[in-house]
Amino acid sequence: MKYMLKIDNLGKSFIIHDLQKHIHGCRGISLALQHGEFIGITGRSGSGKSTILKMVYRTYLPDEGEIWYDSERWGWIQLSQRAERDIMYLRMYEIGYISQFLNVLPRMTAREIIQQAVREKGSSEAEAAAEAVRMLTHFELDRELWDSYAATFSGGEKLRLNIARAMVKRPRLLLLDEPTASLDMHSKMRVRQLIEQLKREGTTMLGIFHDIEFMRGLCDREFKMNQGEAVI
Amino acid sequence: MMHEDTVLLRAGNLSKAYGNGCSRCESPEARNLEKNYCPHCGTVYALQDVSFALYTGEILGIVGESGSGKSTLMQCLYFDQPVTSGEFQLNSYKGGTVNLFEESDQVKRYIRNYHLGKVYQNPMLGLKMKFSSISNIAEKMISAGHRNVGVMQERASELLSHVNIPAFRMKEAPQNFSGGMQQRVQIAKALSNNPPILLLDEITTGLDLSVQAKVLDLIKTIRRDFQITMMLVSHDLGVIRMLADRTLVMLNGRIIEHGLTDQILEDPQQAYTQELVHSLL
Numbered sequence: 001m002k003y004m005l006k007i008d009n010l011g012k013s014f015i016i017h018d019l020q021k022h023i024h025g026c027r028g029i030s031l032a033l034q035h036g037e038f039i040g041i042t043g044r045s046g047s048g049k050s051t052i053l054k055m056v057y058r059t060y061l062p063d064e065g066e067i068w069y070d071s072e073r074w075g076w077i078q079l080s081q082r083a084e085r086d087i088m089y090l091r092m093y094e095i096g097y098i099s100q101f102l103n104v105l106p107r108m109t110a111r112e113i114i115q116q117a118v119r120e121k122g123s124s125e126a127e128a129a130a131e132a133v134r135m136l137t138h139f140e141l142d143r144e145l146w147d148s149y150a151a152t153f154s155g156g157e158k159l160r161l162n163i164a165r166a167m168v169k170r171p172r173l174l175l176l177d178e179p180t181a182s183l184d185m186h187s188k189m190r191v192r193q194l195i196e197q198l199k200r201e202g203t204t205m206l207g208i209f210h211d212i213e214f215m216r217g218l219c220d221r222e223f224k225m226n227q228g229e230a231v232i
Numbered sequence: 233m234m235h236e237d238t239v240l241l242r243a244g245n246l247s248k249a250y251g252n253g254c255s256r257c258e259s260p261e262a263r264n265l266e267k268n269y270c271p272h273c274g275t276v277y278a279l280q281d282v283s284f285a286l287y288t289g290e291i292l293g294i295v296g297e298s299g300s301g302k303s304t305l306m307q308c309l310y311f312d313q314p315v316t317s318g319e320f321q322l323n324s325y326k327g328g329t330v331n332l333f334e335e336s337d338q339v340k341r342y343i344r345n346y347h348l349g350k351v352y353q354n355p356m357l358g359l360k361m362k363f364s365s366i367s368n369i370a371e372k373m374i375s376a377g378h379r380n381v382g383v384m385q386e387r388a389s390e391l392l393s394h395v396n397i398p399a400f401r402m403k404e405a406p407q408n409f410s411g412g413m414q415q416r417v418q419i420a421k422a423l424s425n426n427p428p429i430l431l432l433d434e435i436t437t438g439l440d441l442s443v444q445a446k447v448l449d450l451i452k453t454i455r456r457d458f459q460i461t462m463m464l465v466s467h468d469l470g471v472i473r474m475l476a477d478r479t480l481v482m483l484n485g486r487i488i489e490h491g492l493t494d495q496i497l498e499d500p501q502q503a504y505t506q507e508l509v510h511s512l513l
Contacts, residue, residue, distance in 0.1 A: 014499070015501075016506065017502075017503035017506055017507075018503070018506060018507065018510070054498070054499075058492060058495060059492075059494050059495050059498050059499065060495070060498065060499040061491075061495065061499055061501070084478050084490070084491060084492050085237065085287050085290075085478075087492060088290070088477055088478070088492070089237075105474075106445070106474075107445060107449060
């Protein structure tokens with residue numbers, strides 16, 4: 001069985017030169033994700049869950065270990081040693097990331113943000129417009145908000161927009177960093193529906209969840225962490 | 233925007249020294265000192281073995297403190313200054329097979345006019361302040377061989393309206409304009425001959441925040457509409473975060489770190505980069 005993502009003995013610590021300090025991120029993490037599989041990472045705050053996800057997305061550089069990914073374009077590649085330019089390609093076409101933070105692009109309306117994401121993938125203007133309407137409707141964003149600046153939205157609205165932006169790209173591998181952290185029950189269900197739909201379509205996912213209830217029935221496997229190490 | 237892997241611009245071991253050097257600073261060990269000037273002869277090593285590649289369609293950010301060599305790098309690439317040594321290839325000129333620093337002045341002028349556009353930090357350097365905005369653009373077009381006044385006028389008004397200069401002010405001289413408008417005229421001028429690469433040197437420094445936002449938004453639209461590749465020098469990490477795909481960090485004339493912009497901002501490796509990022513927060 002060939003894997004989509006295979007992490008071998010991954011370790012990361014942060015050096016803060018100013019304070020001459022080493023901060024421990026995670027150590028000895030090994031994890032394999034099959035095509036179409038959904039693994040949920042659980043653990044307390046600070047146990048290194050996000051660190052793993054960010055290393056896969058190359059926001060963090062690992063200190064040791066290997067991250068292998070089965071890309072559509074190049075086949076089996078080592079993500080942590082790939083050129084920056086190739087990672088840019090993968091981020092645009094293959095790997096998506098939804099963060100728990102509510103960053104949205106300034107001075108852009110919700111509609112523009114979604115359209116831009118669709119167009120980056122190479123779709124036409126008309127397709128992008130249709131997709132944006134479909135997505136914004138699905139996430140039940142108020143119609144008046146569609147053409148106002150996303151930076152003025154409430155937390156939940158920003159989060160829904162961020163999820164929509166990552167999902168319209170239909171990535172092969174989706175990294176979810178607590179995507180439902182600050183959502184109400186109803187919005188959570190909406191996100192869940194979409195995750196289920198993506199799963200049916202064969203998207204491989206690696207997610208972090210605090211809400212075990214939400215995760216249950218959605219993830220195929222659970223990966224527990226404590227103080228930067230895997231709990232077996 | 234489609235992803236291409238062509239290297240548009242390649243710079244190899246670029247070095248620039250102000251001064252003749254002496255026996256004490258010319259040895260390679262001495263050059264690895266923390267400072268980039270020689271205390272004995274006063275030679276300043278503004279660029280030391282700078283190498284990088286610029287790919288089609290990307291925005292490459294360059295950050296660093298004052299005096300780290302960012303602007304010198306831009307000036308060398310635009311042939312405003314001669315380099316001491318190094319290589320510079322453009323894919324759009326003879327397929328990137330020649331070192332442009334070794335070419336004649338004529339070729340360099342041709343490259344400047346057809347293959348590169350530059351926006352200076354100070355509009356005084358990029359524009360003739362007493363000539364109208366349209367003439368400023370026409371000047372660049374004339375240097376690229378255009379002679380038809382009608383064509384030049386049309387192209388200039390088209391570009392100026394693209395950078396949101398109102399039609400009734402196009403014939404005014406940039407000296408009557410605000411800083412933000414001058415910067416936008418410079419951008420229009422840089423675009424006039426459809427260069428594949430735009431060099432942007434601290435384009436938002438000294439502008440107030442709302443005007444900065446307008447200039448940055450303009451850069452984004454230009455990238456979308458013209459599919460142009462850019463190098464962006466800034467010491468403002470906010471600008472870099474918003475625009476750059478990849479970032480180089482410079483210190484004392486060297487590139488000390490490079491990476492995807494979010495990686496540089498979230499997981500900086502070098503002590504100086506950490507200091508820089510922590511200053512932002």
